[in-house]
Amino acid sequence: MAEPKYGRVLLKISGEGLCKIGQGGIDGEEVRKLAEEIKLVFELGTQVGVVVGGGNIVRGSVISKDSPIEETTGHYMGMLATVVNALAVQDTLESLGVPTRVQSALTIEAVCERFIRRRAIRHLEKGRVVIFAGGTGNPFVTTDTGAALRAAEIRADVLLKATKVDGVYTADPMTDPSATRIERLTYNEVIDRRLGVMDLSAVDLCQRSRVSIIVLDLKKPGNIRAVVQGESVGTLINGGE
Ligand code: UDP
Numbered sequence: 001m002a003e004p005k006y007g008r009v010l011l012k013i014s015g016e017g018l019c020k021i022g023q024g025g026i027d028g029e030e031v032r033k034l035a036e037e038i039k040l041v042f043e044l045g046t047q048v049g050v051v052v053g054g055g056n057i058v059r060g061s062v063i064s065k066d067s068p069i070e071e072t073t074g075h076y077m078g079m080l081a082t083v084v085n086a087l088a089v090q091d092t093l094e095s096l097g098v099p100t101r102v103q104s105a106l107t108i109e110a111v112c113e114r115f116i117r118r119r120a121i122r123h124l125e126k127g128r129v130v131i132f133a134g135g136t137g138n139p140f141v142t143t144d145t146g147a148a149l150r151a152a153e154i155r156a157d158v159l160l161k162a163t164k165v166d167g168v169y170t171a172d173p174m175t176d177p178s179a180t181r182i183e184r185l186t187y188n189e190v191i192d193r194r195l196g197v198m199d200l201s202a203v204d205l206c207q208r209s210r211v212s213i214i215v216l217d218l219k220k221p222g223n224i225r226a227v228v229q230g231e232s233v234g235t236l237i238n239g240g241e
Contacts, residue, residue: 005230008047008124010156010211011038012147015056017162017218018085024056026088034218035092038129040225042098047124049154050131051147052089054081060139075139079106082143086133087111099128105137105146117153124154141201148202152209159211160227161198162218167235168197183232186240197237212238 017034019027041048060075069077086102093100101123102112112133113119123130135146144161151159168190171179187207190197197203197215206213216223216234227233 002229004041004044004046004228006046006157006228008049008154008156009041009158009160009228010049010051010147010151010154011041011160011162011224012051012053012144013089013162013218014053014143015081015085016053016164018052018088019056021164026056026085028092031088031092033221035089035096035098037218037221037224038089038093039096039098040222041228042129044225044228046228047127048129049120049124049150049156050089050129051135051143051150052082052085052131052133053143054078054085054135057081057084072139076106079134079137079139082135083108083112083133086131089131093129093131100131101128102131102133105132105134120150121154130154142199144198144202145205148198148205148209148211151211152205156211159206159213160224161213161215162224163215164217164219166217166220166223166233167215168195168237182235185235185237187237190237197235203237206237207239210239212236 018031019025058077058081060078064071064074083104090100090102103115103120104112105115107114120130132150135143167181169179173179187203190203214234214236
């Protein structure tokens with residue numbers, strides 16, 4: 001088999017990757033499919049870090065709207081939701097024979113390690129998939145920013161942003177049939193055109209740390225491995241080099 005193009009990747013999965021489309025919570029079958037996709041990359045010998053979102057359970061801005069729950073509390077609830085998701089991904093990966101560690105930005109020592117950058121890199125070098133939970137550990141941002149941060153910290157070759165569509169489109173492909181996929185973009189184009197791929201703070205962070213982003217469809221079988229093997233899938237965002 002050909003050498004993988006990337007030696008170390010950071011995969012960002014939204015909480016909705018863990019449930020059926022249009023639903024919330026955790027669906028065991030969807031988590032298993034996701035774990036199978038991660039295993040395909042792991043088997044290439046590529047080191048894999050995973051950042052999981054929590055939107056399938058709680059989003060801080062949503063749960064605090066017209067509610068006695070303060071927005072800050074809501075964001076911490078969202079961060080805790082990412083830990084719940086991380087544990088589901090962990091056990092499912094391990095049931096498939098993939099060794100893992102969960103590291104959280106919020107310390108919950110009974111269930112996972114806390115995030116320690118050098119230890120995370122060591123786990124990756126030892127062939128463990130490291131699942132990063134708790135986002136950044138700070139309210140008012142999202143796990144996209146957490147993913148950009150962790151990608152920079154572990155010096156990932158690329159940040160794979162898994163979404164519902166296979167890349168960035170000229171318009172919303174769900175509503176506009178004339179929308180076409182854009183193969184390459186620069187960070188500045190994403191920021192200036194407000195393309196809504198990821199939080200702008202996450203794109204900015206990737207630009208500053210020179211981490212390329214690939215936006216791809218999570219639910220297409222074999223897609224993540226195809227990207228890691230260098231196939232042109234989704235939309236590549238970098239400095240234009
Ligand atoms: N969150 C936060 N700080 C972080 C990451 C997440 O406050 O660093 C909260 C925020 O309220 C967010 C929720 O956790 O809405 C769930 O994360 P996110 O919306 O990024 O999940 P996803 O959309 O990826 O499922």
